[in-house]
Amino acid sequence: MASDGFRPLDEKSLLEYLKATPVLAEKLGNQFEDLQIKEVGDGNLNFVYIVVGRSGSFVIKQALPYIRCIGESWPMTKERAYFEARTLREHRRVCPDQTPEVYHFDRAMCVIGMRYIEPPHIILRKGLIAGKEYPLLAEHMSDFMAKTLFFSSLLYLTTTEHKHAVAEFCGNVELCRLTEQVVFSDPYKVSQYNHWTSPYLDSDAEAVRQDNILKLEVAELKSKFCERTQALIHGDLHTGSIMVTSKSTQVIDPEFSFYGPMGFDVGAFIGNLILAYFAQDGHANEGNDRKEYKLWILKTIEETWNLFHKKFTALWDEHKDGPGEAYLPEIYNNAELHLLAKQKYMEDLFHDSLGFGAAKMIRRIVGVAHVEDFESIAEPEKRANCERQALTFAKLLLKERRRFKSIGEVVSAIQQPKP
Amino acid sequence: MASDGFRPLDEKSLLEYLKATPVLAEKLGNQFEDLQIKEVGDGNLNFVYIVVGRSGSFVIKQALPYIRCIGESWPMTKERAYFEARTLREHRRVCPDQTPEVYHFDRAMCVIGMRYIEPPHIILRKGLIAGKEYPLLAEHMSDFMAKTLFFSSLLYLTTTEHKHAVAEFCGNVELCRLTEQVVFSDPYKVSQYNHWTSPYLDSDAEAVRQDNILKLEVAELKSKFCERTQALIHGDLHTGSIMVTSKSTQVIDPEFSFYGPMGFDVGAFIGNLILAYFAQDGHANEGNDRKEYKLWILKTIEETWNLFHKKFTALWDEHKDGPGEAYLPEIYNNAELHLLAKQKYMEDLFHDSLGFGAAKMIRRIVGVAHVEDFESIAEPEKRANCERQALTFAKLLLKERRRFKSIGEVVSAIQQPKP
Numbered sequence: 063m064a065s066d067g068f069r070p071l072d073e074k075s076l077l078e079y080l081k082a083t084p085v086l087a088e089k090l091g092n093q094f095e096d097l098q099i100k101e102v103g104d105g106n107l108n109f110v111y112i113v114v115g116r117s118g119s120f121v122i123k124q125a126l127p128y129i130r131c132i133g134e135s136w137p138m139t140k141e142r143a144y145f146e147a148r149t150l151r152e153h154r155r156v157c158p159d160q161t162p163e164v165y166h167f168d169r170a171m172c173v174i175g176m177r178y179i180e181p182p183h184i185i186l187r188k189g190l191i192a193g194k195e196y197p198l199l200a201e202h203m204s205d206f207m208a209k210t211l212f213f214s215s216l217l218y219l220t221t222t223e224h225k226h227a228v229a230e231f232c233g234n235v236e237l238c239r240l241t242e243q244v245v246f247s248d249p250y251k252v253s254q255y256n257h258w259t260s261p262y263l264d265s266d267a268e269a270v271r272q273d274n275i276l277k278l279e280v281a282e283l284k285s286k287f288c289e290r291t292q293a294l295i296h297g298d299l300h301t302g303s304i305m306v307t308s309k310s311t312q313v314i315d316p317e318f319s320f321y322g323p324m325g326f327d328v329g330a331f332i333g334n335l336i337l338a339y340f341a342q343d344g345h346a347n348e349g350n351d352r353k354e355y356k357l358w359i360l361k362t363i364e365e366t367w368n369l370f371h372k373k374f375t376a377l378w379d380e381h382k383d384g385p386g387e388a389y390l391p392e393i394y395n396n397a398e399l400h401l402l403a404k405q406k407y408m409e410d411l412f413h414d415s416l417g418f419g420a421a422k423m424i425r426r427i428v429g430v431a432h433v434e435d436f437e438s439i440a441e442p443e444k445r446a447n448c449e450r451q452a453l454t455f456a457k458l459l460l461k462e463r464r465r466f467k468s469i470g471e472v473v474s475a476i477q478q479p480k481p
Numbered sequence: 482m483a484s485d486g487f488r489p490l491d492e493k494s495l496l497e498y499l500k501a502t503p504v505l506a507e508k509l510g511n512q513f514e515d516l517q518i519k520e521v522g523d524g525n526l527n528f529v530y531i532v533v534g535r536s537g538s539f540v541i542k543q544a545l546p547y548i549r550c551i552g553e554s555w556p557m558t559k560e561r562a563y564f565e566a567r568t569l570r571e572h573r574r575v576c577p578d579q580t581p582e583v584y585h586f587d588r589a590m591c592v593i594g595m596r597y598i599e600p601p602h603i604i605l606r607k608g609l610i611a612g613k614e615y616p617l618l619a620e621h622m623s624d625f626m627a628k629t630l631f632f633s634s635l636l637y638l639t640t641t642e643h644k645h646a647v648a649e650f651c652g653n654v655e656l657c658r659l660t661e662q663v664v665f666s667d668p669y670k671v672s673q674y675n676h677w678t679s680p681y682l683d684s685d686a687e688a689v690r691q692d693n694i695l696k697l698e699v700a701e702l703k704s705k706f707c708e709r710t711q712a713l714i715h716g717d718l719h720t721g722s723i724m725v726t727s728k729s730t731q732v733i734d735p736e737f738s739f740y741g742p743m744g745f746d747v748g749a750f751i752g753n754l755i756l757a758y759f760a761q762d763g764h765a766n767e768g769n770d771r772k773e774y775k776l777w778i779l780k781t782i783e784e785t786w787n788l789f790h791k792k793f794t795a796l797w798d799e800h801k802d803g804p805g806e807a808y809l810p811e812i813y814n815n816a817e818l819h820l821l822a823k824q825k826y827m828e829d830l831f832h833d834s835l836g837f838g839a840a841k842m843i844r845r846i847v848g849v850a851h852v853e854d855f856e857s858i859a860e861p862e863k864r865a866n867c868e869r870q871a872l873t874f875a876k877l878l879l880k881e882r883r884r885f886k887s888i889g890e891v892v893s894a895i896q897q898p899k900p
Contacts, residue, residue, distance in 0.1 A: 221661060221707055225654040232648035235641055242640060242806070251811040274818045281808060281822060288640055288807070291708050387661070388707070389700060392670040399693045403700060 067170030068140065071124055073099050076111055079173070080122075085166050086175050091117030107138070107317070112178055119180070120165055125172040125317070129240075138236060143172035145234040146317035150176065152294065153206075153316065156213045160206040160313050179305045179312050186311075187301040190338040191345060191438055193355045195308075200362045202311035203304070203331055204369035211324045212377040214294035216388035223385075224321075228291045231320040238288070238320055241297065245425045246284035250277050255430035262446030266453055267428040279460050283417050291321035299330040300422070301338065302433075325414025328370065333419030333456075335363050336476060337426060337435050340452035344439030360473045367412070367469035375404050413463050416472065420460035427453045454480045486589030487559065490543055492518050495530055498592070499541075504585050505594050510536030526557070526736070531597055538599070539584055544591040544736070548659075557655060562591035564653040565736035569595065571713060572625075572735065575632045579625040579732050598724045598731050605730075606720040609757040610764060610857055612774045614727075619781045621730035622723070622750055623788035630743045631796040633713035635807035642804075643740075647710045650739040657707070657739055660716065664844045665703035669696050674849035681865030685872055686847040698879050702836050710740035718749040719841070720757065721852075744833025747789065752838030752875075754782050755895060756845060756854050759871035763858030779892045786831070786888035794823050832882050835891065839879035846872045873899045 071079060080086050081094060090097065093116050103110035107129055111122040125143035129136040147167040154161040166175030189196065216224055248256055250271055258267045270276065296303070297318030305312040339359045342352040382400065383391045389403055426433045427449045436452075439445035455476060459466075466472050490498060499505050500513060509516065512535050522529035526548055530541040544562035548555040566586040573580040585594030608615065635643055667675055669690055677686045689695065715722070716737030724731045758778045761771040801819065802810045808822055845852045846868045855871075858864035874895060878885075885891050 216704070216707055221658055222654055224707070225651040225657070229648040229651035232644040232651075235644040238644070239640055247809055247812065251809070274815070274821065277812055277818060278821055278825060281813070282825070285635070285807060288635055288643070289710050291710060388704060390666055390670065393666060393696055394700070396693070399696060402693060402697055406697060406701070 068127075068172060070126060071109065071111075071122070071171075071173070073101070073111070076113075076122060079171075080113065083166060083168075083175070086113075086120065086122075089118040089120055089165065089175075090115035093117060107142075114178070119178040120175050121178045123174045123176065138240065140172040142234065142237050142317040143167075143174060144169055145231065145237070145319055146315070147174050148230075149294065149296070149316040149319035150174070150314075152214070153210050153296075153313065157206050157209040160202055160311050162312055162314060179314070182307050183305040183310065183312065184307075185302055186304040186306045187334070187338070187434055189306055190301060190335075190359070191341070191435055193342075193345065193350060193352060195355070195358050196306050196311070196362075197308065199306065199311060200365035200369055203313075204366050204373055206311070206313055207299075207324075207328055207331070207370050208373035208377060210296070211293045211327065212374055212381075214321075215292060215324070216386055217378055218381055218384060218386040220385055221387050224291070227294065228321045231294065234318070234320045237297070237318045238322075241318060242284065242288065244430050245421055246280055246287065249425045249429040250280060253430070256428060257430070257432075258428045259436075259442050259446040259449055262443060263428070263449060263453075266450055270424065270428055270453075270457070273457070275461055276457055279417065280421060283414075283421055283460075286323045286414065287326060287418075290323045293321065293324045294319060295322045295324060295327045296330075297322065297326070299327045300334040300433075301331070301435075302334075304331075323414055323418070325411055325416075326418045328367070328411070328415035329418030329420070330422050331419075332363055332366060332415060333422040334426075334433070335359055335366070336419065336455070337423055337433055337452055339363075339476060340448050340455070341433075341435035341439065344436070344441075344444050344448045360476065363476075364469050364473050367415075371408055371412075375408065378404060412469075413466070416459055416463035416466060420456040420463070423452055423456035424460070427456075451480045487546075487591060489545060490528065490530075490541070490590075490592070492520070492530070495532075495541060498590075499532065502585060502587075502594070505532075505539065505541075508537040508539055508584065508594075509534035512536060526561075533597065538597040539594050540597045542593045542595065557659065559591040561653065561656050561736040562586075562593060563588055564650065564656070564738055565734070566593050567649075568713065568715070568735040568738035569593070569733075571633070572629050572715075572732065576625050576628040579621055579730050581731050581733060598733070601726050602724040602729065602731065603726075604721055605723040605725045606753070606757070606853055608725055609720060609754075609778070610760070610854055612761075612764065612769060612771060614774070614777050615725050615730070615781075616727065618725065618730060619784035619788055622732075623785050623792055625730070625732055626718075626743075626747055626750070626789050627792035627796060629715070630712045630746065631793055631800075633740075634711060634743070635805055636797055637800055637803060637805040639804055640806050643710070646713065647740045650713065653737070653739045656716070656737045657741075660737060661703065661707065663849050664840055665699055665706065668844045668848040669699060672849070675847060676849070676851075677847045678855075678861055678865040678868055681862060682847070682868060682872075685869055689843065689847055689872075689876070692876070694880055695876055698836065699840060702833075702840055702879075705742045705833065706745060706837075709742045712740065712743045713738060714741045714743060714746045715749075716741065716745070718746045719753040719852075720750070721753075723750075742833055742837070744830055744835075745837045747786070747830070747834035748837030748839070749841050750838075751782055751785060751834060752841040753845075753852070754778055754785070755838065755874070756842055756852055756871055758782075758895060759867050759874070760852075760854035760858065763855070763860075763863050763867045779895065782895075783888050783892050786834075790827055790831075794827065797823060831888075832885070835878055835882035835885060839875040839882065842871055842875035843879070846875075870899045 098114040100112045102112055109124045113120055125140040127140045128134045129138045147164055150164045162177035162179055164176045296316045303315045339356055342356050346352040394400055436445055436449050517533040519531045521531055528543045532539055544559040546559045547553045548557045566583055569583045581596035581598055583595045715735045722734045758775055761775050765771040813819055855864055855868050
């Protein structure tokens, strides 16, 4: 055991750990004979064990001091587990329906014990690849984003509470730096980690690195990411951080959380839906041309923003005489001004979301970490064609985001034939 | 003595304190017989003693746990002394010529021992009221602002260093809240602390409280103040925080310092020069119509911004391959893009500065703390006329700031007759 009390768990030591941890042992009815323990960490960063006993189940997630998918050559603070547990609990407080419960957190061991999000839940990204519709997805995700972002912003918090929380989450700087590198930097320069569907996209990747206007816009977004402490954001809200059934939506993995720009979360979700849209032609086959499914994705994108807008501003209305110090009631509570303030705030947030969403799309095509939506298209030329369409749209969206007045206009632009 | 080790000093206990503090006692050559000790705190917040001995001198500044000018009814953390000392030392490191040396800091007692900025230094505001020209003021202040802001921004720091510093200065939240209240809130609502030259400005104050567009712009500036961690700003850089002779410029009192928007400092200085400009007609007399002096103020405003722009971008050029992570050299080092990036950054900073400068002007006319520039105009109607001109210009500047392309255009607008 290291001097800081940390040791990586394996299946055997995990069992001992469970026996020695009352809150977890009790979940299992203190029955350890026929436990099922399965390592399922298919993510990039951590060990994840599913533990199922006769009287209960949970997931054990352990952060390691490096990035699992790259190995010990890319060290990464295991303190991220602290911020993940901290944010899960905060999300659970303000949005219990879309957040799994945390049963146990062990800071020294970087171990989180939390709800096992049982089958038929699957990762949303896998559902999108399979062409499955989730009728409540927009409803649930707009709810999650409206609540988690509103309640951690100065629309609801005092500046004392806000600065206190900002200071704490500054501690998650290493994870922020990883985002800075893989989202805002690497795709725009030559980097050993970048890859793309070669040779088809060689000139596209080169064009990204040569595009001054694109890079100027990316600098502005990066500055917002690094400097704007607007709300406690999830920080990695793509379709791989969401588990779904037709009735349930659960948001997991907020280890990148910190006080940043709200648009980074909204954009991550919408941008990844747009990626899923452009991947559909690669998944079409004789049995299913995916045309209807593509329309469902577009409808979900449109509903997500519109419902988010509605719910977020409804929270603002509801709490306009509350503790938040951004718009003091004595100054801003006249009907016309309150409306103007909301319009301005939401317009800025909309354009931020489009910008961040586009940046997250680009990095998934020419950066280090790709998405299964495209990677699962076996034929490289077909995959490259899908990716090129997504990349072309993302560049347009990033550069022209301020001219979009509604999500409907964005959805129309997605459907325009790409040159 | 309170349990935290704090006790307010008086002249007698100060003497004992000096004797017991080697670094200060040594400055005085350990000679205490004919010390001259004088309390000179004419500011709003603290006790300030000048201590002059035969072999040396210094200033002792002690923060009290309330706002001195209002009294114990307005408590204010004495921890501000820590941030003041911390920032003075940081400013001294990057801009020694315009920052007095700190000899001693005692956190428990909230005592700073620092250079006595000796006569003929006077507070700049008093010099501006007296009609004195300071030929090096623009040179020195542009130097101070360029260095202190650049070196604490992500143009020079890594995001690790930046987030670490941001977290620390979140601790100065109480002082930030005081600014939020007196600059961004009170002037725009009915507040017991507000006052103005009544009855002359009654309808002007009312108009400020009823101006929806103005209040919408103020909300945007307040959001930047609360959420944008762009650089370590002084936080109170008006003409009362600067001591001058014709050859020397010394910036003091950074107790409001924290990571905020750069434009708040640049705007504070320029906005207070504009206030000084509009006060001149109130100081004109038969012997001196102040016309030439007003032109000198305008020239100083123009030179301050233009020199700041030149020096700040020169620092950026010099350090573009340095540690700063906002614009990585591998992405942004092509001549055209580097130029575009600087233009965009400086244009945003210019508009921020105009906005914050205007907000700081408005609060000095209809808010709690006024400026001697106007207060020293004895005849109320004359004073009100000067203040109304300043207020009219400030409102225009705040609302229309984005249409100004250069400081020359701002200076022209200052000279336009006011309706």
